[in-house]
Amino acid sequence: MNDKTRLGLIIILTITVILMVIALGVIFLIKGDYSRVTILGPLAIIIVVTAAVSLYKVYQRVKQGFPLKDERSKGLERQAATWAFYVGIYWLLILSWLSETSYFTAWGLAPRHIGELGIIGMALVFSLAYWHFSRRGGRV
């Protein structure tokens, strides 16, 4: 599969995810589940906007004839994914523990939100780790 085909698939996938996020937000609003929209909504918007900007930059790069990925970016992805995995485990443990306390419900959250918060947390850790290791340099 060449870079342009791969990028096309990534764009389709990203647009699908963005549409799903918007649809979920609308469903939550209709159902009157405002806590999900007010707490998770801004986080989801930050992630979606970051993804859209990154994708646009990648599109410009591929259009200019540069590869979609190279050995450095693949290394960065591996490093960021490892961090997201390990931090994600602790994040889910913390969320599980918090869900048993009164803090969770005080913020308008319910145990059913653990999955959503877990995914958003892992996505944020991945993005931050990628940015950090990209700036730091060294062998990746």
Added chain:
Amino acid sequence: MVNRIKELRARHNLTQDDLAKKVGVRRETIVFLEQGKYNPSLQLAYDVARVLQTKIDDLFIFEK
């Protein structure tokens, strides 16, 4: 590890974009290579040396 990529690239009248495209990597990779902030794989080191018509030993100077 220091390298002479910037010097040899200038000698061949290549921009970072040109070198990146010839080697098949992103431009940031060339930027980090030149700054000595990224240690390339042997394959990439060989490819850069080949494009700049030199040997790996002459391009990358290993310091203990």
